[in-house]
Amino acid sequence: xxxxxxxxxxxxxxxxxxxxxxxxxxxxxxxxxxxxxxxxxxxxxxxxxxxxxxxxxxxxxxxxxxxxxxxxxxxxxxxxxxxxxxxxxxxxxxxxxxxxxxxxxxxxxxxxxxx
Amino acid sequence: xxxxxxxxxxxxxxxxxxxxxxxxxxxxxxxxxxxxxxxxxxxxxxxxxxxxxxxxxxxxxxxxxxxxxxxxxxxxxxxxxxxxxxxxxxxxxxxxxxxxxxxxxxxxxx
Numbered sequence: 192x193x194x195x196x197x198x199x200x201x202x203x204x205x206x207x208x209x210x211x212x213x214x215x216x217x218x219x220x221x222x223x224x225x226x227x228x229x230x231x232x233x234x235x236x237x238x239x240x241x242x243x244x245x246x247x248x249x250x251x252x253x254x255x256x257x258x259x260x261x262x263x264x265x266x267x268x269x270x271x272x273x274x275x276x277x278x279x280x281x282x283x284x285x286x287x288x289x290x291x292x293x294x295x296x297x298x299x300x301x302x303x304x305x306x
Numbered sequence: 307x308x309x310x311x312x313x314x315x316x317x318x319x320x321x322x323x324x325x326x327x328x329x330x331x332x333x334x335x336x337x338x339x340x341x342x343x344x345x346x347x348x349x350x351x352x353x354x355x356x357x358x359x360x361x362x363x364x365x366x367x368x369x370x371x372x373x374x375x376x377x378x379x380x381x382x383x384x385x386x387x388x389x390x391x392x393x394x395x396x397x398x399x400x401x402x403x404x405x406x407x408x409x410x411x412x413x414x415x416x
Contacts, residue, residue: 193348193350195348224404226406233409234349236403236404236406239402239403239404246402248403249403283349289398290402290403290404291335291398291402291404292337293354294354295339295341295396295404296351297349297350298348299347300346300347300348302346
């Protein structure tokens, strides 16, 4: 058990809809990362927060947004969903502010299916 | 584009044999990490190797790093069925983005 909790585990929704994915980091970790994993694109870095502040940004679409709250949990909001957004969305957490300096602890992901 | 690229994309060996996976990257790094992912599950951290280290061991895992060739290898000795998984290397790209390669799918046959 990594200590990172992601909810929900599965989500099925229609095109055009909006969903929110939630992540609680491991106790003591200040950094939260979001990744998208699809069969054809591999594991894509979306965004990282450290102690409530955006730290690094990857290939995150404008339709997607995220935030980290004072209690350090994070939410990833996906709007105007398209079929291509169907993927596994992972949250990870770490102690360090920079992703490469300490191990990331991954949750088990939210599987999003857009129909 | 991905910073790290694993090779081979897929590897199938017999239980008890050794498995070697390689990772090449493009820009200078401070650290390189290896992760394992069982099907549909979250990634699990295996080893972090720093740029001033050439080799690191953890149980049956051995990681090497050659910064002159911008490459790393992960060796799993005496493989077991439970080692069946995908293996990824991860490095920092650009401004602090930790990016993963496409992974090597390892299958251990009984």
